[in-house]
Amino acid sequence: MGKVHVFDHPLIQHKLTFIRDVNTGTKEFRELVDEVATLMAYEITRDLPLRKTEVETPVQMAESYVLAGKKLGIVPILRAGIGMMDGILKLIPAAKVGHIGLYRDPETLKPIEYYAKLPSDIGEREFIVVDPMLATGGSAIAAIDSLKTRGASHIRFMCLIAAPEGVKALAEAHPDVDIYIAALDEKLNEHGYIVPGLGDAGDRLFGTK
Ligand SMILES: O=P(O)(O)OC[C@H]1O[C@H](OP(=O)(O)OP(=O)(O)O)[C@H](O)[C@@H]1O
Ligand SMILES: O=c1cc[nH]c(=O)[nH]1
Numbered sequence: 330m331g332k333v334h335v336f337d338h339p340l341i342q343h344k345l346t347f348i349r350d351v352n353t354g355t356k357e358f359r360e361l362v363d364e365v366a367t368l369m370a371y372e373i374t375r376d377l378p379l380r381k382t383e384v385e386t387p388v389q390m391a392e393s394y395v396l397a398g399k400k401l402g403i404v405p406i407l408r409a410g411i412g413m414m415d416g417i418l419k420l421i422p423a424a425k426v427g428h429i430g431l432y433r434d435p436e437t438l439k440p441i442e443y444y445a446k447l448p449s450d451i452g453e454r455e456f457i458v459v460d461p462m463l464a465t466g467g468s469a470i471a472a473i474d475s476l477k478t479r480g481a482s483h484i485r486f487m488c489l490i491a492a493p494e495g496v497k498a499l500a501e502a503h504p505d506v507d508i509y510i511a512a513l514d515e516k517l518n519e520h521g522y523i524v525p526g527l528g529d530a531g532d533r534l535f536g537t538k
């Protein structure tokens with residue numbers, strides 16, 4: 330079973346409060362999601378492997394470290410995942426970006442894939458799939474299914490807010506995938522929305538509705 334990590338960093342928790350706030354407008358919402366994505370990227374990369382190297386400082390040669398291991402790929406689930414992408418790329422600019430387009434059918438709550446474009450060297454990369462919301466888990470499971478079908482084998486999933494139902498479903502469907510979240514909320518409501526959540530992440534990011 331993959332591990333579930335809840336990021337309790339005070340800055341993440343503080344900013345998340347304003348992201349949740351119904352009175353936060355589109356511009357500020359987008360900026361806050363971007364900032365939290367950067368902070369979460371900092372936390373999620375904590376365990377990346379390093380190798381020793383040497384660097385010439387203005388004073389003398391020094392032993393130092395650079396990143397080693399697999400190259401990274403970021404996969405935002407369209408649309409709302411796009412809101413977290415730039416914040417992650419600020420810290421990991423060399424990562425390649427794949428896109429998977431999914432929307433949740435409002436009646437059945439089942440995900441429908443409408444787009445996929447992934448890096449060509451998919452088997453050589455470690456992927457972070459990102460989406461602000463993990464509700465029923467259907468979208469995250471489908472996105473990871475899609476990545477695995479195309480050859481990815483090292484995948485993590487990162488979101489802002491998760492429902493217990495989504496965490497359970499994702500952990501059962503993909504036990505090899507670690508899940509990183511900023512907040513684990515109470516439940517889903519009858520429309521499949523996270524309670525208390527933040528509403529519809531895509532609509533709040535892009536000003537639709
Ligand atoms: O865990 P689930 O029950 O699948 O729900 C979560 C999905 O729902 C939202 O996307 P939505 O379908 O609203 O698409 P959008 O990003 O285009 O708004 C959200 O961004 C996730 O992708
Ligand atoms: O609470 C939810 C659930 C699914 N998608 C969202 O954007 N919000």
Ligand SMILES: [Mg+2]
Pocket residue numbers: 409529530531532
């Ligand atoms: Mg939406």
